[in-house]
Amino acid sequence: xxxxxxxxxxxxVLLLGGQWHKIEERSFTIDSYEFFRExxxxxxxxxxxxxxxxxxxxxxxxxxERYACPLTAILAVKYKETKAMRKQGAAK
Numbered sequence: 325x326x327x328x329x330x331x332x333x334x335x336x337v338l339l340l341g342g343q344w345h346k347i348e349e350r351s352f353t354i355d356s357y358e359f360f361r362e363x364x365x366x367x368x369x370x371x372x373x374x375x376x377x378x379x380x381x382x383x384x385x386x387x388x389e390r391y392a393c394p395l396t397a398i399l400a401v402k403y404k405e406t407k408a409m410r411k412q413g414a415a416k
Contacts (some may be wrong), residue, residue: 329403336402337382339393344402348383354395355379 334352336344358367358377381392 331405334401336401340397346385351383
C-alpha cells in the first residue's frame with residue numbers, strides 16, 4: 325500500500341521552517357525544476373550534480389502568489405481524502 329495523495333486535493337504544505345502554507349485550490353503540482361531567463365533554459369531538472377531535480381509548485385491564497393521548492397523541503401501536506409483514494413485502499 326502507498327500513501328496515495330491526490331495532488332488536486334492538497335490544501336496546505338508544511339515546509340522546513342515549520343510553517344503551514346495554504347494553497348489555492350487545485351494549484352499544487354510536482355515536476356522537474358527548470359530555471360529560465362528571457363525564455364532561455366538556464367538549468368533543467370537533473371542537469372546539475374547534487375541539485376534536487378524534482379520540485380513542487382503552487383499558488384498561494386493571495387492574488388499573484390506563486391511558490392516553488394524542492395520536494396525534499398516539504399515535511400507534510402494537508403489534503404482531503406477523496407472517494408477514489410479510499411477505493412485504492414490509501415491510508416487515512
